[in-house]
Amino acid sequence: MAKNFSPIVLDSIEPEYFPAVDLYVKQGVNYTLYRNGETDLSESGLERLRQSGVEFVYVDSCNSDEVLLYVESNLKQICGNEKISRTSKNLVLSHIMMSDIGEVFKNPARPGICAKCRSFLDQHEFFIDDRLDLLELLSKFSHYEVYLFKHSAQVAILAMYMHRKLFGMTPEELVPIGVGAMLHDIGMLDVSYDIHEKRDTLTPQEYLRVRHHPRSGHKMLHQIGLSDPVSLSMVLDHHERYNGTGYPRQLYENEIPKSAQIGAICDTYCALTMDRPYRPASPPVEAVRIMRGEKKLYHPGYFEAFADIIGDGD
């Protein structure tokens, strides 16, 4: 059976403590064994990889839980290590964030599951000082595999950054924004994988199913005890549009809660900049250009602030 591989940020590897698992490097579309799990890792070997431009190494997905545990237990040291770049630290945090999102998506009915997302955001702040840090981080997500998890993490990071820039929100105030964005598409669990990954145009029935995901996600999270109104509105209203053409409630202009308006901009941008089965990813400037062509869909002030952050060549 073909192996699946999961990326690990090279800088997160401490040779002495890293689990004894096989490590691979990616060359084009191929994965080549770099070290057999039974042989020792050396700092000089890792440094040679770094010097040759390698940022990620890969493990067989059957080892990814063990490696995740290693990353989680070393998170404090990684984040406090001055030799590790901000981008590498952000990627390590993104890795944990995606795994927390994955856990909720895999078992949303588990009691207290949303609390894991909240406690991650309560305890950790991304190392993003300016738009360049943000853009660099967002550009690295293509290394990861599961679309919904990486999309949800990207939307969360961008939405928190925009709220911080636009409203000067504190880290505590950003937590419900991040939780809502991490889980905004959880209603897609009710949409089959075949529909989600379909290359052709959706049938009217399939389209209806997809359009139901904000309501089903909102209901699901409400039932399992997510009560923060900001988080819930980001789930329910991220497909509402400023000119009233969105769904599910066809809200108009400022009837749409402001965090959901910003969430909508981040959601569209992050979807456009990621490869999908039915179209390739758009580069950032092209994605902003596409959105500008439909700018009536978004709050004008929030859209211009967003375009300034991404940089649209204007």
Ligand SMILES: [Fe+2]
């Ligand atoms: Fe959505």
Ligand SMILES: [Fe+2]
């Ligand atoms: Fe989305």
